[in-house]
Amino acid sequence: MPETIEIQLKKGVLTLCVLALLNRRERYAYEIAATLSDAIDMGEGTIYPLMRRMQSEGQVETYLVESPSGPSRKYYRLTAAGRQALETQTREWRAFVQAVEGVISDTARATVATGTETTDQGEPIQ
Numbered sequence: 780m781p782e783t784i785e786i787q788l789k790k791g792v793l794t795l796c797v798l799a800l801l802n803r804r805e806r807y808a809y810e811i812a813a814t815l816s817d818a819i820d821m822g823e824g825t826i827y828p829l830m831r832r833m834q835s836e837g838q839v840e841t842y843l844v845e846s847p848s849g850p851s852r853k854y855y856r857l858t859a860a861g862r863q864a865l866e867t868q869t870r871e872w873r874a875f876v877q878a879v880e881g882v883i884s885d886t887a888r889a890t891v892a893t894g895t896e897t898t899d900q901g902e903p904i905q
């Protein structure tokens with residue numbers, strides 16, 4: 780069964796979301812997972828492999844903090860490469876959203892104006 784567009788979009792922006800969260804403050808993986816679960820309904824099983832990949836790519840670094848209620852927690856923080864990735868991905872995301880909005884708006888206007896969905900050439904879609 781093919782993935783829905785919603786799942787594909789979530790996977791596509793997950794790194795950007797993690798970078799943005801870590802830009803605000805350092806966090807441990809479960810906290811990142813819980814925040815993203817609440818915000819965009821992404822499961823924690825997706826976060827841990829992503830965090831390992833981001834660490835191997837040099838976008839984040841880790842350190843351990845003792846926890847009073849159990850084992851030490853591994854915290855993540857952005858590196859200079861992570862901050863650069865955040866800037867680049869944010870710029871790319873905003874350009875993409877603007878382009879998609881333009882397409883959607885043009886399609887919606889054409890449909891409303893004619894009562895019929897049209898092609899890019901203005902011809903009715905059958």
